[in-house]
Amino acid sequence: MSTQAIYDAIMEFEDDDVVEAVKEAIEAGVDPQIILNEGLIGAMDEVGRLFSIGDLYVPEMLMAANAMKAGMQVIKPYLKGDDGGKGLVVIGTVEGDLHDIGKNLVSMMMESAGFEVIDLGIDVPADKFIETAKTNNAGIICLSALLTTTMTTMGETVDAIKKSGLSVKTMVGGAPVTEEFAKEIGADGFAEDAGEAVVFARNLLAS
Template structure:
């Protein structure tokens, strides 16, 4: 089997050791690092994303696949020079103030990384000021807000309002179990996605990359 296919199969099976081993071999065979990432690791993560969206795989499978992807990235990242890793953009993400849920946010991060985005994770219980600081520091194209409690959805609104002066340069996307498209529109967010795979699609659409 060609080595890129081996990488993809091992990643989709969530086998981090096999991914590491196959990526190492691909490097030895002279496959360019960018090809290993885009046609191996990211391609497989995209397939997992579609399966997750279609309920063919569930959260645990996505988490082990993402871990396997990181194992492969660890091998290949030191070899990257210049623009070999063509990042599609930078996204700052966090769970809003008062909210400690982060499983869904972390899935979004893994899926976005799998799709080639640089992710800045601000963690949980993030006040609006911290989002602003991060926007100024990292100059992202997208800011993602997560909330799992109906009581913290209002923090989302406050954060969107606080980000107003930066909106010419950033898109804001919101998500989390109680969040809806209607709510996203009401608070003036640019986008909403119901799950991690759709988040990738939505961000690409918002940035004109779809």
């Protein structure tokens, strides 16, 4: 019994098939760590490669990530201790802004890269970010804004997080947000797109 079926099911974006294949592999006694590394993460690495050369489009990557997540749910109880998790991220669109497409992309990419993500959705007040980060011991809070008019709220939110005294890093992103702006409002990180956000989050937590 190999992990090929799991790998294939992710490449075909079939959630149910992934769940089935992971269950079968567990029953057949395959090491859960191998299921994770060769099946689930192995497939996502290939998905990432195909995306970066332009063979796969964004919806396919999201579907693959969803399929991978479905498999993760099954395997999680069998993994001891470190399940490849790279830290906990709280993410949301700042107060007054209802746009979430970009934020959802970042959220998905982070999950498929092994982060645990709590997505607070849209129109999120500063308090809620702080509260959630505190209760869940988050490493990073990611803030998103699309409207040029809600960028100010982003600054206020970063301020509030800092004042709260939490030892959490902040990352910001969204169409009107630039690296300069991120520095100006005192955010710890900025990413131009979802892929960059993952790399940045990894580095931020490692530092």
